[in-house]
Amino acid sequence: MKKTIGNLIFIIYAIIAVFVTICLLSFNEYKVSEFGDTSLVIIDNEELEPTFNKGDLVIVDKSKRIREGDTIFFYNSSSDVVEVTLATVQNIEKVNDSEYTYAIDGDRSISSEYVLGNAGDVTKISTVGTVLGVLESKWGFLILIVFPSLLAFIYEITVVFTEIREGKEAEDDEEDDDDTKSKNDIKVKEKKVIEEPLKKESKKNIEKKNTGTKKEASNKTSTSAKKSTSKKTSVKKNVETKAEAQKTKKTKTEDNSNE
Numbered sequence: 489m490k491k492t493i494g495n496l497i498f499i500i501y502a503i504i505a506v507f508v509t510i511c512l513l514s515f516n517e518y519k520v521s522e523f524g525d526t527s528l529v530i531i532d533n534e535e536l537e538p539t540f541n542k543g544d545l546v547i548v549d550k551s552k553r554i555r556e557g558d559t560i561f562f563y564n565s566s567s568d569v570v571e572v573t574l575a576t577v578q579n580i581e582k583v584n585d586s587e588y589t590y591a592i593d594g595d596r597s598i599s600s601e602y603v604l605g606n607a608g609d610v611t612k613i614s615t616v617g618t619v620l621g622v623l624e625s626k627w628g629f630l631i632l633i634v635f636p637s638l639l640a641f642i643y644e645i646t647v648v649f650t651e652i653r654e655g656k657e658a659e660d661d662e663e664d665d666d667d668t669k670s671k672n673d674i675k676v677k678e679k680k681v682i683e684e685p686l687k688k689e690s691k692k693n694i695e696k697k698n699t700g701t702k703k704e705a706s707n708k709t710s711t712s713a714k715k716s717t718s719k720k721t722s723v724k725k726n727v728e729t730k731a732e733a734q735k736t737k738k739t740k741t742e743d744n745s746n747e
Contacts, residue, residue: 505633508623518563518570525550527604529572530617545617548605561604574607
């Protein structure tokens with residue numbers, strides 16, 4: 489919500505700044521903004537009251553037809569300072585297709601070149617003239633338009649450089665991550681290269697140990713079998729020896745009896 493309000497305020501400010509700038513660029517020699525046949529007249533005196541009040545912005549269209557008895561806006565150059573004022577048309581004389589002479593009250597005549605338009609057919613906006621007059625002044629334009637625009641420009645440049653720096657830092661971080669990943673991959677590969685022979689050697693040792701264990705078990709079994717066979721043979725020999733001794737003793741006893 490705050491961001492939306494901020495954007496809206498910025499848009500309104502930008503529109504006002506552009507409008508004031510265009511008005512200043514459209515100043516004529518009498519410091520009145522002209523856009524073709526349309527003039528923006530700021531009422532800055534009280535002589536035009538009660539029809540127009542001080543501070544009003546009046547949009548005058550020169551293309552509107554002017555007749556005898558109409559009130560017109562014109563540039564009054566009779567004094568040292570040229571100002572926009574009102575007068576009533578008493579008579580109209582045609583000079584050529586593009587120029588007329590208007591006789592106004594006070595027994596004066598003015599050329600259509602100095603006429604802004606018919607004052608009876610205008611658009612009047614109250615108070616806006618005061619605001620526009622302040623903005624069009626040197627200090628008003630400097631403080632309210634140039635200075636904020638400069639700050640906005642500096643801020644935008646700061647934002648751009650910040651984004652560039654953050655983007656560069658992100659790229660550096662990404663490169664560092666890639667380097668770290670590559671180093672980790674290299675370490676893993678080196679570890680595999682080192683571990684694979686060790687695993688093979690360990691496997692061979694285990695197989696060799698198992699083979700030795702099997703041989704040892706086989707030797708133990710063979711030795712046990714030999715010992716058992718030897719024991720049996722010895723027992724058998726002892727039995728046969730005892731049998732022969734008994735037989736010999738018996739024979740001797742029989743011989744003694746016969747005698």
